[in-house]
Amino acid sequence: MGRDLVSPSMLRQMRGRAGRKGKDEVGETYLxxxxxxxxxxxxLMQADLPVLSSCLISEKRRIRRALLEVIAIRLATSRESLEEYIWKTMLxxxxxxxxxxxHVETSLSELQSAGFVVAADxxxxxxxxxxxxxxxxxxSLDPEDGTFVHAELxxxxxxxxxxxxxHVLYHFTPIQDLGGVVINWRVxxxxxxxxxxxxxxxMRLLGLKPSAxxxxxxGGNLKESTPEEKTTALRYRRFYLALQxxxxxDEVPIYRVAQKYHSPRGAVQTLAQTCQGFAAGMIKFCEHMGWGAMAAVLDHFSDRLTAGARSDLLALAKITFVKSRTA
Known part of the structure; x- marks a missing residue:
């Protein structure tokens, strides 16, 4: 997949699709x-499968996200119900x-400090x-990403x-894994x-300086020693993706965008696939925050992402079965 071999677990999952359960007794796969x-x-074929473990154990931030979600949808709000929820997970x-x-106590304390939850009773x-x-x-944001998005919006x-x-395209640019974005500064x-x-x-409103x-x-380095510098670095990386x-x-093919910005083709393809869902999330975020005017503005611009076409082709691209290339 891409440049690397699939993992042993992914190979097993793919092989498991051979045959139809309830109709076939045997399924065969050819590699x-x-x-x-x-x-x-x-x-790869002879490799042992990795030991299963809960995704909540890999990062403490995932526990925070899980706790915030069950509290927000009122699935569990008391300490007793939260503990019962945790003990029913694979964690x-x-x-x-x-x-x-x-981890649960630390995460609840951090959620309160960040202003995501409050003690109700x-x-x-x-x-x-x-x-x-x-x-x-x-x-559908992690709490850490939510803090960044809240400040940006x-x-x-x-x-x-x-x-x-x-500016709108910048706010429609997904922020997951921004730390891994490599900027070609000449580009x-x-x-x-x-x-x-x-x-x-x-750029000026985002605090991005041509002199920098x-x-x-x-040949300088992007400073990331203080929280302010880290936030600025994230904005440079996000703006670089926003340019893509x-x-x-503007209907530039994915392979040309990858070549132009010296980015992996898979990363550009992921950006093209995820930007619509992320944009919808930003609109939902504004609606829940009571920022109706901002939500309306973002929703108006989201047609560009849906159509994948220049603004002068939007009317054609909205016709059923007419895609951006046809338009």
């Missing part, structure tokens, strides 16, 4: 490969009880999701560039020079 991959493929079979309780130890907490769940409420599309500089006034104004980009082109999203909306 085809190149001769120079034969040794690796044989090792209860993947870690020590004392460790789980410690101190005598019963109950919790209630705040408006922000409900918005994060509705937008709240800033946009005070000044949103509406005489161009870069960034070249694209920045081609921005119109609205695009440059968007010039320094990075010359702009080209995708």
């Amino acid at each position: 085809c490969c190149r001769e120079n991959d034969l040794e690796d493929v044989l090792d 209860a079979y993947s870690a020590e009880a004392a460790s789980i309780r410690e 101190e005598s019963a130890g109950g919790f209630e999701a705040t408006r922000l907490g409900k918005a994060v769940v509705a937008a 709240r800033s946009a409420l005070q000044a949103l560039v509406m005489d161009g599309e870069m 960034f500089w070249s694209e920045m020079e081609g921005l119109d006034e609205s695009g440059l104004r968007t 980009v010039s320094s990075l082109v010359s 999203l702009r080209d995708l909306c």
Whole structure:
């Protein structure tokens, strides 16, 4: 898959699709490969399956997301019901009880400190999701990502560039795994020079400075020592992806976008596939926060993502069975 062999568990899952349950008694699979991959493929076929474990144990942040979700939808709001919920997950079979309780208590404290939940009934130890907490769940965000998105959109409420599309496309750019985005600063500089006034104004409002980009082109490093610097670094990476999203909306083929920005083709394809769902989440986030005007503006611009076409082709692209390429 891509440049790498599939994992042993994925191979088993794919093989499990052979035959039709209830109709066939036996299913056969054939694995085809190149001769120079034969040794690796044989090792793959004979590899042991990894031990199953709960995804909640890999990162504490996932416990926070799970707790926030059950509180927001009122599936579990008291300490007793939250504990019952946790003990019915696979996490209860993947870690020590004392460790789980410690993570749960720490996560609940952090959710309260971040303003996602509040103590609803101190005598019963109950919790209630705040408006922000409900918005994060509705937008399908992790709490950490929700904090970043909240700050970004709240800033946009005070000044949103509406005489161009870069600012809106920036807010439609998914933020998952931004830390892994590698920026080619020469390409960034070249694209920045081609921005119109609205695009440059968007950069200024985001705190992205041409002088800083010039320094990075010359061989400088993106500083990420303080929380403020880390946030600024995330904005540079997100804007770099927003430039790619702009080209995708202008009907530039995925392979050309990948070549232009020196990004893996799979990453650009993922961006094209996930941007619509993320944009819908941003609209939901604004609606739950009570930012109706912002939600309406974002919803108006979301047609570009759905159509995958330039603005002058939107009317044609909305016709049934007419896709962007046909338009």
